[in-house]
Amino acid sequence: MVNTEYRLELADFLRKKRARLSPEEVGLPTGRRRRVAGLRREEVAELANMSTTWYTWLEQGREISHSLESLERLAVALRLDSSETGYLLKLSGHRPAEESEKSFLLDESVSLTLRQLQPYPAYVVATNWDVLAWNQAANCLLGPFEELECGERNLLWLAFTKDAYKTLFKEWERFARCTLNHYRADAHLSPGNPGLLQRLQERSPHFREWWPNHDVSKPANWRKEIRHPTLGDLSFDPCNLNLVDYPNASLVVLTPSDQSTSEALDVLPFLPASLR
Known part of the structure; x- marks a missing residue:
């Protein structure tokens, strides 16, 4: 039941x-x-x-x-x-059969893949949007993930509670709404990160206002427009790849959508993390 x-x-x-x-x-x-x-x-x-x-x-x-x-x-x-x-x-x-419980102990091949994808920012995210693994480029752009508590290393939590994200994303409200709608479609009943929704209700007025609307969507083309504190305007098209051995997780690669962003990626992994 x-x-x-x-x-x-x-x-x-x-x-x-x-x-x-x-x-x-x-x-x-x-x-x-x-x-x-x-x-x-x-x-x-x-x-x-x-x-x-x-x-x-x-x-x-x-x-x-x-x-x-x-x-x-x-x-x-x-x-x-x-x-x-x-x-x-x-x-x-x-729940669909492919959403059965499975441990998120990622093997070394996943870490190797993330390293090989440099300088493209890449990370592994669970269906509840916990960030499980990342490369240095992703850490510099969206992190530092390693300094966050496990319960806070979640893209939904970061989108609604970190002031730095409101500055980092050029159209923050659109980004946050898309994140929330996509999260609801992907992950509301996924295992892990207990109490996330309750903590967001307490912490974020925007979340409290938008969550009861029950908007559910998976954006087909969700370009991420970023205003980086050092590199200026960056534009990425996310590429989501399924991990056969981990049905409750996917690999996300942020691919540059213009030449200036592509050139900036050579420098990105050597810069301080955006949330610092």
Whole structure:
């Protein structure tokens, strides 16, 4: 069974998504004046071919069973995209098989790969966005990771709590929103870093405001525009590579998107870390 925290998160997610849909969007007549925003519960239940009682219990966060098939019908009824559907399934306890637990003891071949990728900044990140390993270029650009506590060596935490990141990223609000939406799609129920969301709620007003919106997305083209304190404007296109032996982690390589950034990479690994 899914625990209480996840059931309540699922209930809130469903209510928000239902409120954002209009009858016209799903082919229903507008009818008489409505007392609620969006669709009614019985309309969602009808579209998903399920009982209104069962759907109501789901929105109330009750401890009920739900099949994968019924949740997939619900995703179609609520017009969820692939990232939002994955999030719905995770909250319901239907995690994809490839997200099974696995130790993050990375072997030497991963460290060697990171070193060989220099001068490109590269790091290994878990699905909960903990940074597991990095090369010197990544450490100078986004770190120093080695000076952070394990619970703080997390890209979501850094994006919302480090003032240096607000200066480092040229469009910080866009960067932070993309980070949050991508995190929710990737990692909300991933193992590790307990209490991260609670600590962020306490620490960051922006996080407190944006987290309840339930925005879920994986940006297709997420260029990182950086204003480095020494090197000036830098532009990177992230390349995410799956690690076959580590299904809960991926290798991220920041590739330069212009000539000036490419030239600056020769100097980057020898500079002080940005967060110092």
